[in-house]
Amino acid sequence: MPRVRLLPWLLILALVGCGTSPTREDMSYHVRPVSVSGDFAGAPGVYAFIERMRRHGYPPERTAAILSGARLQPSIIDLMDQQSPRQATGPSGAWTRYRAKFLSEDSINNGVAFWRRNEVALERAAARYGVPPEYIVAIIGVETRYGGFTGKTRILDALATLAFAYPRRAEYFAGELEQFLVMAKEENLDPFALRGSFAGAMGLGQFMPSSFREHAVDHDGDGQRDLWNPSDAIGSVANYFRHHGWQPGEPVAVPAQVRSVASAHAMKTGFKTRYGLNELASHGITPMRPLGRAEAVSLLELDAQGGYEYWLGLKNFDVITRYNQSTYYAMAVHQLAQAIRSRKGGLDGGRVSSTW
Structure with a gap:
């Protein structure tokens, strides 16, 4: 029966195609196997992306349906453009202002409270990955x-906007969108339901999808990697640090004594x-505390209110910058970690951290 039903249609197609049959190249150029509707219909790179997802077991129809449900968010493009660094022409106190955003009394106290609520998970992560609890807590803080704020933007919308409507970094975000859809498939998650930052970062530790797939762990043993779960987020941050070379027991950064600020600047x-x-000593720059096993260091300049501060960054400082490539970011994490450790140690009578 099926053969009888199909035969007339085959004859019609043969007759219609007589004498005007397009070449294979024409077919591939003019005919799309699927269509994308909505905000990204016809956007550059969309059909190449659909084809790209085939290798991950995504049928074109499924990828097209997902992209058709994504929404363009122009505000995300505005926010990305605002991230461009501004060059300071002289001392402005930028570090002091930046530091104040993260080292308030509330932030330190909330860090201590988070540590106490998650003490078991933090100590287990420290033992397994060699990363002190205070640095895990500070990153999450x-x-x-x-x-307290993991983001309200749909991850799908954020990544699709940046992959198909932000040419400056389209290649990177198309890769993250690819990783996001693979992650959703692997973890059996609804790609329309997950929310995070305007750049597509997720959970308490704000992992991008590629970092999720490579570094996220099931720290509480419930069979799922859930970065909105504090335990899994704690283990995942620690695993990320270990993967990038965290050196247990070694310092992070130490203040430097500078003979001449003009020379250091x-x-x-x-x-x-x-x-x-x-080499640093020849320029009048010496560490104010022991450097552990370090043989080479980075020279860090902080534009603090009242004048420049100088620090020496070690391997563990470099590891923190793998999270966010900014001297100020890494130093804020370091100093917040130390403040949390000191506050908790003072309140609980605990040990003093061996890292600085």
Whole structure:
């Protein structure tokens, strides 16, 4: 019976196609196997992305349906453009203002409270991954106020907007959108339901989808990696640090004594710099505390109110910058971690951290 029903249609198609049959190249150019509706219909890169998802087991119809349900968010593009760094022409106290956003009394106290609520998970992560609890807590504090604000933007909308309507970084965000859909499939999650930052970061630790797939762990053993769950977020941040080379028991950053601020200011600074101690000493720059096993350090300049501050960054400082490539960000995490450790140690009579 099926063969009888199909035969007339085959004959009609053969007759219609006589003499005007398009070439294979024409077919591939003019005919799309699926269509995308909505805000991203016809957007550059959409059909290439649909084809790209085939290798992950996504049928074109499924990918097209997902993209058809995504919504363009122009405000995200505005926010991304605002991220461009502004060059300071001289001392402005920028570090002091930045630091104040994260090291308020409330932030320190809330960090201590988060630590107490999640003490078991933090100590287990410290034992397994070698990362002190205070640094895990500080990352979560800086990123989401200890889980108080993980973002309200649909991840799908954020990543689709940046992949198909933000040419400057389209390649990167198309890759993250790809990782997001693979993650949703692997974890059996609804891609329309997940919410996070305007750049597509998720959970208490604000992992991008690629970081989720590579570093997220099931720290509480319930069979699912859930970065909105404090225990899994704690284990995942610690695993991320370990993967990037965290050195247990080693310092993070130490203040530097500078003989001449003008001389230090003339040097190249930032977390990507590398100086030997003898070279720094020749410029009148010496560490104010022991450096552990470090043989090379970065020279960090902080534009503080009242004048420049100088610090020496070690391997663990560099690890923090893998989370966010900013000297100020990493230093805020470091100093918040130390403040939380000190406050909790004072209140609980606990040990003093061996890292600085």
